[in-house]
Amino acid sequence: QVQLVESGGGLVQPGGSLRLSCAASRSISSSYVMGWYRQAPGKTRELVATITSGGRIYYVDSVKGRFTISRDNAKSTVYLQMNSLNPEDTAVYYCNAQSAYTASNYWGQGTQVTVSS
Numbered sequence: 001q002v003q004l005v006e007s008g009g010g011l012v013q014p015g016g017s018l019r020l021s022c023a024a025s026r027s028i029s030s031s032y033v034m035g036w037y038r039q040a041p042g043k044t045r046e047l048v049a050t051i052t053s054g055g056r057i058y059y060v061d062s063v064k065g066r067f068t069i070s071r072d073n074a075k076s077t078v079y080l081q082m083n084s085l086n087p088e089d090t091a092v093y094y095c096n097a098q099s100a101y102t103a104s105n106y107w108g109q110g111t112q113v114t115v116s117s
Helices: none
Strands: 004-007 010-012 018-024 032-039 046-051 057-059 067-072 077-082 091-099 105-107 111-115
Touching (some): 032 077
Antiparallel strands (some): 004 018, 046 057, 091 111
């Protein structure tokens, strides 16, 4: 079992930046693909970015060049640096851990990001 706790959300003006963190309850160093998802009001949850234990990264097109995902395996923490935020980025952001070897999949509780002037 892995517990995930997100932090770093909040209210930011358009063009601003936020850094989300996701702390895992145990080591994620070599066993999990970590990802960030988001869900806007009235919309389905969508994948934002993923990072493998080897550092292979995927971004959804809408955030390429603006968001950066990274992981610190020693701290069992994953980050999402979000720059040039716009109102369309407003959503609850969720951290996800998918085992690379089993069907185990875990979610955090989510953190609200609101981009508004």
